[in-house]
Amino acid sequence: MYFNPDTLAFVDGEFVKADQAQVSSYAQSLHYGYAVFEGIRSYATPAGTQIFKAKEHYERLQYSCKSVGLPLSYSIEEMTEITYRLLELNNLSDAYIRPLVYAGTPNMTLKYASTSNLMIAVWDWGKYLGDQCLRLSISPYQRPNPNAVPIEAKVSGHYVNSIIASSEARGRGFDEALLLDMNGFVAEGPGANFFFEKDGELFTAPPSSILRGITRNTIIDLAREAGINVTEKFFTPDELQGATGAFFTGTAAEVIGITSIDDLVFSTPYQDTLGHVLAERYHALVTGVTIEQNA
Numbered sequence: 001m002y003f004n005p006d007t008l009a010f011v012d013g014e015f016v017k018a019d020q021a022q023v024s025s026y027a028q029s030l031h032y033g034y035a036v037f038e039g040i041r042s043y044a045t046p047a048g049t050q051i052f053k054a055k056e057h058y059e060r061l062q063y064s065c066k067s068v069g070l071p072l073s074y075s076i077e078e079m080t081e082i083t084y085r086l087l088e089l090n091n092l093s094d095a096y097i098r099p100l101v102y103a104g105t106p107n108m109t110l111k112y113a114s115t116s117n118l119m120i121a122v123w124d125w126g127k128y129l130g131d132q133c134l135r136l137s138i139s140p141y142q143r144p145n146p147n148a149v150p151i152e153a154k155v156s157g158h159y160v161n162s163i164i165a166s167s168e169a170r171g172r173g174f175d176e177a178l179l180l181d182m183n184g185f186v187a188e189g190p191g192a193n194f195f196f197e198k199d200g201e202l203f204t205a206p207p208s209s210i211l212r213g214i215t216r217n218t219i220i221d222l223a224r225e226a227g228i229n230v231t232e233k234f235f236t237p238d239e240l241q242g243a244t245g246a247f248f249t250g251t252a253a254e255v256i257g258i259t260s261i262d263d264l265v266f267s268t269p270y271q272d273t274l275g276h277v278l279a280e281r282y283h284a285l286v287t288g289v290t291i292e293q294n295a
């Protein structure tokens, strides 16, 4: 699914067969989760293949590297150019793009790496959480303490928290987890930001214990353009009582509706929520097609 015998990946300056890309089992990244990555999408648009917000994603990759002391010698322009070439070589337009910066050298010290590796993979990937609205459950696992790790960096090791929270919720029969922060406020999903709507307005957690999602920012812009009020504030699960709808946002998941959180069922059918309106506007934006043309 991620690659076949013909797939090419970019690894350290070369386009190589994906099934031949290798890493040492002594790599520092593997032992300590010491790597950073991005999740990006490209779309087939009337103007050809377009990577959505490539600059913002590669800026965040640079920021993530800096946060954990991983050197990165590629510029945003170089990485963007390489990604377009990689998409072309793999004949992909609508694709998910996964850049990973890792410390591949055998190294068991707890010190910043002095060199790093860059790999970029591309594959065809539908919406990560599917098309159906989700039933969430509040996770017994909290988001990592932002004073312990650079929470706004997309560090591989942070995703152990996501893996256990998501798997735990699925193990109890839910579709996905919703994580609180260390103070008991609602933060986000394992791989997506959370919004809820009440009285015709949207609310979402402020940057603190969340990844400041690029889709989150896009949705806030689209909502404000549409005259919808968006408030960033801390809120507890109790404050969700009376909410009429909710949704997740993320590059992989795009915009996906939420029907319930544990026993709380949202009163408005998703099709009639602001989330649904914004999902359509998001799709139109990323594909460069107007809503009327899409219909």
Ligand code: PMP
Residues within 6 Å of the ligand: 039, 188, 189, 190, 191, 192, 193, 210, 211, 212, 213, 214, 215, 216, 249, 250, 251, 252
């Ligand atoms: N939160 C977490 C923990 C994530 O992993 C992601 C996916 N990158 C998001 C939020 C959404 O971020 P973005 O919209 O930039 O993909």
